[in-house]
Amino acid sequence: xxxxxxxxxxxxxxxxxxxxxxxxxxxxxxITAWLVEEHELPFTALEIRFxxxxxxxxxxxxxxxxxxxxxxxxxxxxxxxxxxxTARDDLAAxxxxxxxxxxxxxxxxxxxxxxxxxxxxxxxxxxEPRFDADALERVRGQVLSGLASDAKDPNALAGRAFDAAAFxxxxxxxxxxxxxxxxxxxxxxDIVAAHKGALxxxxxxxxxxxxxTAEDLGALLDRLLGDLPATGAEMPGxxxxxxxxxxxxxxxxxxxxxxxFGHEGITRDDPDFFAAYILNEVLGGGRFGARLMTEVRxxxxxxxxxxxYLVPMDHAELYMGRFASGxxxxxxxxDIVKAEWAKAATEGITAEELAATKTYLxxxxxxxxxxxxxxxxxxxxMQMEDLPIDYPxxxxxxxxxxxxxxxxxxxxxxxxPEALHFVVVGQPEGIASDG
Amino acid sequence: xxLRRLGFAAFAGLALSSPVLAETVSDFTLENGMEVVVIxxxxxxxxxxxxxxxxxxxxxxxxxxxxxxxxxxxxxxxTDTMAAGEFSDTVEAQGGxxxxxxxxxxxxxxxxxxxxxxxxxxxxxxxRMRNLQLTEEDVTxxxxxxxxxxxxxxxxxxxxxxxxxxxAAQYQNHRYGVPIIGWRHEMEQLDRDDALAFYERYYAPNxxxxxxxxxVTPEAVRAMAEEHYGPLQPTEGLQPRMRPTEPPQLAExxxxxxxxxxxxxxxxxxxxxxxxNAGDQKQAAAxxxxxxxxxxxxTTSVLAKALQFGDAKAVYTTAFYDGGSLDVGSFGLAIVPVxxxxxxxxxxxxxxxxxxxLEDGVNPEDFERIKVQIRAADIYARDNVDGLARRYGQALTxxxxxxxxxxxxxxxxxVTPEEVLAAAREVLDRRQAVTGWLVQDEPEQVVPxxxxxxxxxxxxxxxxx
Numbered sequence: 001x002x003x004x005x006x007x008x009x010x011x012x013x014x015x016x017x018x019x020x021x022x023x024x025x026x027x028x029x030x031i032t033a034w035l036v037e038e039h040e041l042p043f044t045a046l047e048i049r050f051x052x053x054x055x056x057x058x059x060x061x062x063x064x065x066x067x068x069x070x071x072x073x074x075x076x077x078x079x080x081x082x083x084x085x086t087a088r089d090d091l092a093a094x095x096x097x098x099x100x101x102x103x104x105x106x107x108x109x110x111x112x113x114x115x116x117x118x119x120x121x122x123x124x125x126x127x128e129p130r131f132d133a134d135a136l137e138r139v140r141g142q143v144l145s146g147l148a149s150d151a152k153d154p155n156a157l158a159g160r161a162f163d164a165a166a167f168x169x170x171x172x173x174x175x176x177x178x179x180x181x182x183x184x185x186x187x188x189x190d191i192v193a194a195h196k197g198a199l200x201x202x203x204x205x206x207x208x209x210x211x212x213t214a215e216d217l218g219a220l221l222d223r224l225l226g227d228l229p230a231t232g233a234e235m236p237g238x239x240x241x242x243x244x245x246x247x248x249x250x251x252x253x254x255x256x257x258x259x260x261f262g263h264e265g266i267t268r269d270d271p272d273f274f275a276a277y278i279l280n281e282v283l284g285g286g287r288f289g290a291r292l293m294t295e296v297r298x299x300x301x302x303x304x305x306x307x308x309y310l311v312p313m314d315h316a317e318l319y320m321g322r323f324a325s326g327x328x329x330x331x332x333x334x335d336i337v338k339a340e341w342a343k344a345a346t347e348g349i350t351a352e353e354l355a356a357t358k359t360y361l362x363x364x365x366x367x368x369x370x371x372x373x374x375x376x377x378x379x380x381x382m383q384m385e386d387l388p389i390d391y392p393x394x395x396x397x398x399x400x401x402x403x404x405x406x407x408x409x410x411x412x413x414x415x416x417p418e419a420l421h422f423v424v425v426g427q428p429e430g431i432a433s434d435g
Numbered sequence: 436x437x438l439r440r441l442g443f444a445a446f447a448g449l450a451l452s453s454p455v456l457a458e459t460v461s462d463f464t465l466e467n468g469m470e471v472v473v474i475x476x477x478x479x480x481x482x483x484x485x486x487x488x489x490x491x492x493x494x495x496x497x498x499x500x501x502x503x504x505x506x507x508x509x510x511x512x513x514t515d516t517m518a519a520g521e522f523s524d525t526v527e528a529q530g531g532x533x534x535x536x537x538x539x540x541x542x543x544x545x546x547x548x549x550x551x552x553x554x555x556x557x558x559x560x561x562x563r564m565r566n567l568q569l570t571e572e573d574v575t576x577x578x579x580x581x582x583x584x585x586x587x588x589x590x591x592x593x594x595x596x597x598x599x600x601x602x603a604a605q606y607q608n609h610r611y612g613v614p615i616i617g618w619r620h621e622m623e624q625l626d627r628d629d630a631l632a633f634y635e636r637y638y639a640p641n642x643x644x645x646x647x648x649x650x651v652t653p654e655a656v657r658a659m660a661e662e663h664y665g666p667l668q669p670t671e672g673l674q675p676r677m678r679p680t681e682p683p684q685l686a687e688x689x690x691x692x693x694x695x696x697x698x699x700x701x702x703x704x705x706x707x708x709x710x711x712n713a714g715d716q717k718q719a720a721a722x723x724x725x726x727x728x729x730x731x732x733x734t735t736s737v738l739a740k741a742l743q744f745g746d747a748k749a750v751y752t753t754a755f756y757d758g759g760s761l762d763v764g765s766f767g768l769a770i771v772p773v774x775x776x777x778x779x780x781x782x783x784x785x786x787x788x789x790x791x792x793l794e795d796g797v798n799p800e801d802f803e804r805i806k807v808q809i810r811a812a813d814i815y816a817r818d819n820v821d822g823l824a825r826r827y828g829q830a831l832t833x834x835x836x837x838x839x840x841x842x843x844x845x846x847x848x849x850v851t852p853e854e855v856l857a858a859a860r861e862v863l864d865r866r867q868a869v870t871g872w873l874v875q876d877e878p879e880q881v882v883p884x885x886x887x888x889x890x891x892x893x894x895x896x897x898x899x900x
Contacts, residue, residue, distance in 0.1 A: 040478060041817055074734075082744070085734035089804050092811030111811055138743065141750045141773055149698040154591065253695060256586035287532075288511070288523045298520070301579025304587045324587045356528055363530010367547055370479050371818040 020369055022379060022389050025214045027221035033206035034379045034389065035217050038372055044115065044210030045372040047380040048106040048225075051203040054099050054176030055315065056233040057194070062171070063178015064186055064194035067136075067143055069099040071191060074135035077124040081135050084125070093118040095125065101176060102314045103384065104198050109373065112211045119224055126199060127227045131191050143183050150175070154252050154425040158260035158322070161250050161423045162243075170239040172316055200232030201225065207379035209372040239316035245418045246434045247334070250425040257426025258324045261337065263419040265310050265317035266410075268385050275402045275410040276310060281357045282349045283340065283415075284308025284321055289356075291344070295336050296323065302333045319414065330428040338417055345415035348408035362396040460827070461653040462837045465660060467669045468641030472827045472837060473656045474648035476820040482649035483821050484556045485545040486564070487828040489644070490637035492617075493539040493610035493678055493762070499629050501617020504537040505581055506630045510544065511535075512573045514566040519573060522559055529555065539611055540761045541832035547821070550650040554659050561663040564638050567631075574627045582623070585616045593694040593873065601871045604688045605705060608679045609762060641669035644831045648824035681707065681763055688869045693876035701751075702782045703769040704870040708756065708862045710764035711843075713835050719758040720846045721858035722766055727805045728797065728855065729789075730754025730768065735801070738768070741788040748776050748784045761833045766862050778872045789863060797852035809847050 023035045054065045073088075073095060074081040088095060093110040106126070110118035150156035160175060167173035177183070204225060208217050241264050266276045284292045286307035296306050308321035325333045369375050369392070382391055424431060459475045492503045512519040526533040531548030546556045589595040599614050606612030616622070645664065647656045684707060711719040730738045730753040738752035751771040758764040768789070772781035816822060830840045 038478070041814055043811075043814055043818075045818075082735055082740065085732060086804065089732065089735065089808055092808050094815075109815060111814065134744070138747060141747075144774075145699050145750050145771065152696045152698040254591050256583070256591050258591075287527060288520060289527065297580055299576065301576045301583065304580060304584040324583070324591070326583065326586060356524070360527040360530055363528075363549065364532065365530075366479070366549070367481050367530070367532070370481050370820070373818060 020375060020392060022392070023214055024389055025208075025217050025221070027218040027226075029222040029226045031201065031204065031206065031221040031225055033208055033217060033221055034383060035207070035212070035214055036209040036372075036375055036379070037211075037213065038209055039211050041372070042112040042211050043109055043372070044112070044208055044212045045376040046106075046108040046110075047207045047376040048108075049205040049380050049384055050104040050106075050199050050232075051102065051205070051314070051384065052198055052233065052235060053101055053103040055101060055171040055236050056197050057171055057176075057178075058190075058197075058233070060182070061186065061190050061194070062174055062182040063143065063176070064190045065104065065198045066099040066177050067139060067183065067186055068131075068191045068194040068198065069097050069104055070139045070143065071131055071135055072097045072125045072129050074139060075130040075132050076121075077128050077130075079124070080130070080132065081138075084121070087121055088118075091118045091121065093121070095122060097125075099176060099198075101172065107373070107377075115212070115216075115220075119220055123224045123227070126224070129195065131188055131195075133188065136188060136191065140183060140186070143177060144180060147175075147177060147180055147183065150177075154254055154258040154324075157250055157252060158258045158423050158425045161248060161425070162260045162262065162320075162421070165248065165421070165423075166241055166243045166318070167239045167316065168242055170315070171236055172239045172313070196229055197233030200229045202231045204228075205380050205383040207376045207383070209376040209379070236315055239313075241316060241318075243421045245416075245420050247422045247424060247431060249428060249431060249433045250423065251427065252425045254426050255327065256324050257327050257330045257424050257428050258322070259330065259334070259422055259424050260320065260322050261334075261420055261422040262308075262318050262320035263416050263421065265312060265319035266414055267317050268312040272406065272410045272413070273310075273312075274398050275406040276414050278354065278357050278361070278399065278402055279344070279349065279407050279411055279414070280308055280310055280319075281361065282353045283344050285357075287360075291340050292321070292337060295340060296325075296333050300332075300336075302326075302329050302336075306333075306337075327427050328429050330424055330426070331430050334422055334424075334431070337422075338420060341415055341420060342417040344411050345417055346412070348404065348411045351404055354402070354404055354407060358399055358402070361399050365392075365396060460837065460841065463653070463657060465640065465665050467665065467667060469660070469664050469667075470644045470831060471656065471660055472644065472646045472831065473651060473653040474646070474820060474823050474827065475651065475653075476648065476817075476823075477650050480550045480650045481547065482550040482553050482647060482651055483545060483547050483824045484553055484560070485543055485646040485648075485824055485828055486560050487541050487543040487644040487646065487832050488637055489541065489642050489676065489832050490633075491538050491540045491542055491832075492613065492615040494637070494676060495610065495613070495633075498621060499625065500613045501581065501615075501622040502625055502629050502633050503542055504615050504617065505578070505622070505625050506633050507535050507537045507542050507544075508577050508581060509569055509573065509630050510563055510567065512570075512577075513568045514563050515568060516562060516566070517559070522563065525559060526556070531556075537615055539615060541829065543825075543828055543832075545824075553647065553651065553656075554663075557659050557663040561667060564640070564643065564664075565667055567634055567638075569627055569630060571627060574630065578622070578625060581616065582619070585619060585622065589614070589616060590619075593692070593696045596694065597692040597871060597873050600690060600692055601703070601705065601869055604690055604871075605707070605765065605869045606681060609681050610678060611760070611762065636670060636673070639670035639673065640664055640667045642673055644828060646824045646828045648820045676761065678762055684867045687865045689871070690869070691872040691874055693874040695876050697873055697875045699771055700778055700875050701769060701771040701873050702778050702785065702870065703767060703873070704782075704785075704865075704868050705765045705767035706862050706864065706868040708758065708764050708766040710758045710760045710762065711830075711833070711835060711839070713839055716839060716843060716846045717850070717854070718858055719756075719764075720843070720850045721854045722756045722758060722862065723847060724802075724805060724850050725855050725859050725862075726754045726756040726766065728754075728801055729792065731805070735804075737792050737798075737801075738770070738785065738788055741791075742770065742784055747773055748781060749773060752785070759829055759833055778874070782870070782872075793856070793859060793863070797855055799852065802852050802855075806848065809844070813844055 096107045303323045306323035311318040462472045529552045533546040535544040603612045742749040770781045770785045
């Protein structure tokens with residue numbers, strides 16, 4: 001009782017504000033970035049995104065953007081792969097490059113004492129990668145090794161089966177890593193084309209957090225990115241969702257089945273996005289206390305964990321969930337998911353759930369801003385989602401504004417129990433594919 | 436580089452970085468024996484509150500494997516004054532996150548919250564240190580959860596099963612050879628009495644370390660800790676941890692694990708190796724640098740240069756050192772061959788590179804470059820106060836002191852190439868090693884896995900609730 005009281009009192013305390021001062025910096029050459037100056041530690045975290053990512057792969061060239069991204073730091077300018085790595089490590093800089101569904105991401109950290117050299121090296125990787133024949137074969141081997149692992153990984157198989165059935169021939173229907181056939185067939189010319197198409201100035205988003213001034217950042221942007229081509233490959237069209245409700249079983253020998261399930265979702269710029277976001281936290285947020293976690297794990301011990309999440313992508317929206325269960329109890333777990341989905345669709349959530357979730361979401365938001373790297377990542381994500389620069393100070397008000405009626409309306413619109421499709425990878429008992 | 440999800444990759448590059456400036460870390464001990472470490476970082480109004488217990492899977496009674504981790508789950512049930520689940524609900528109502536993890540040497544509980552909510556976190560964590568209440572139903576349901584956890588993290592993953600078998604071969608007398616999650620047949624028997632006996636003995640202030648990191652001052656932490664943790668009664672008669680030690684290993688151990696789900700065969704070898712010890716971290720520092728030199732970089736390390744370029748034998752190589760344990764640690768090497776290269780050829784190629792390294796010695800330029808990175812890691816590490824909190828908690832539950840953590844960067848920096856080579860000669864002895872082959876098997880030759888036998892999480896620090 002004592003503790004309840006203490007908690008209740010503190011609830012009235014103001015939620016923290018995310019106290020970061022974000023500046024917009026435009027370089028002399030016209031490249032824009034968001035900056036938080038933080039001079040306590042002598043380094044800078046830089047995040048760059050190129051919109052498009054693996055979805056700008058050309059027909060028949062699936063996996064080209066991914067393989068290209070893996071090759072960016074395998075030799076550039078005068079340096080071969082080992083020369084590049086040696087130069088980077090001599091500066092104690094860290095770079096990482098990755099290709100995702102809708103963007104190529106670059107993360108860099110470099111010390112203030114050798115910032116210019118680190119930036120020159122990173123520029124060389126982005127602007128003049130060599131794509132040497134031996135590096136191409138080496139990284140191709142790594143990609144093929146990963147694909148071989150995926151072919152025996154129930155988690156990967158579940159995601160792939162769902163995507164293929166949902167999106168067919170659209171790039172979203174196949175893995176961005178490509179297939180064994182497509183990756184094996186990629187040539188150096190394909191990689192050069194993927195580089196030109198994916199890394200262009202018309203799709204850049206940048207953020208920097210750390211020991212750097214606006215003026216220095218402006219000059220840095222032009223040096224780093226100014227020599228990239230002005231335009232890149234055309235974005236793919238909208239991906240049509242083609243999956244109906246039901247079950248697909250993918251036979252796989254494992255004691256525990258992996259289940260991916262979902263249906264269409266909601267766009268990030270939908271006026272009801274926050275209501276849908278809160279609804280999902282209550283229904284399937286990965287935390288304890290969420291309805292699915294309570295019903296499937298806490299009450300019955302049918303899984304170690306279950307979570308659902310909104311997946312707004314650039315060319316389609318999904319509402320997905322995932323869990324793993326023993327083959328004997330998969331059917332029971334699926335029935336619970338369907339029942340909870342239907343219940344929330346018709347009844348919405350309770351006032352207590354709404355209040356508790358708002359408190360959690362508004363209280364936890366500032367905790368994300370806890371380091372140069374994490375803040376840079378948040379800022380670049382905000383730009384890609386076309387959010388205003390003052391979003392961190394207005395975001396909690398948007399959460400607070402959601403009403404129980406909003407949730408009920410959105411639940412009826414977004415949750416479609418009859419449209420849920422379950423892909424089960426394993427040897428589930430008493431379940432078979434339908435349709 | 437494009438590499439993914441091999442179980443042992445988690446070891447690579449471990450423990451390189453180093454702590455914050457000395458003046459931002461302070462420590463003291465409460466009258467009941469509870470140690471307190473405070474790490475200040477005032478950049479954001481956030482705090483991480485952790486309680487670490489000096490007890491883990493390697494302290495379990497024989498026949499009851501998994502009880503340390505099972506108890507960690509059960510700690511989220513009720514106490515005399517809180518209902519089951521109320522702990523996490525309350526943290527979330529404050530906008531915070533909480534969780535816990537179990538390793539062989541420690542069990543830790545943590546919350547991340549706004550700095551002005553620290554007092555409530557201490558109040559609740561102190562409450563569940565001594566006042567846990569468990570019903571039979573709590574225990575029965577949660578046992579199903581840990582069995583599902585084992586199915587998901589171990590039995591569904593041939594890498595994890597292979598790792599579990601290798602550990603069992605490596606440690607024949609020490610409980611490090613038993614998986615944290617537990618052997619399934621023993622997990623199935625764990626009951627309420629097991630959990631409460633373990634709890635009552637080990638969950639006490641004189642067996643716990645409080646780590647608070649973030650926007651706090653040592654004075655404020657001391658006042659709150661004295662109020663909430665100060666009144667707790669210590670466990671009388673708690674002895675220093677003395678686990679059974681490994682006998683001298685005189686013969687190389689080899690094993691081959693085959694499973695139809697293996698996609699990428701590989702060879703991995705681990706040697707028993709000295710761990711970091713209080714006031715005596717020199718050899719551990721040399722082994723840390725040795726792992727970096729041999730396998731720390733996928734491009735410029737000794738193994739990568741020799742085996743992944745030119746007429747490449749390997750798609751991936753690595754070296755790793757785990758010295759962050761209370762008792763004996765391990766040093767390891769691994770190679771994932773390119774298609775067409777057998778495991779035998781791969782192992783011979785790896786051994787050839789090691790033999791050549793022992794003959795040639797340390798390349799001075801490589802050595803200097805790694806030293807530069809270690810110094811920079813000190814700066815980058817300060818950006819992650821959560822990571823620092825974990826570093827201190829792990830150190831203090833594995834026999835080190837705050838001073839050892841503070842000294843570690845200087846100890847690393849002082850290592851010479853000669854010391855690295857001497858450490859390599861001492862440790863890289865196949866008579867003290869386990870060599871494992873993970874083999875791809877044709878489905879029809881293999882009995883379907885029933886999840887009966889084995890399991891170890893691939894990470895050093897496994898098992899988050």
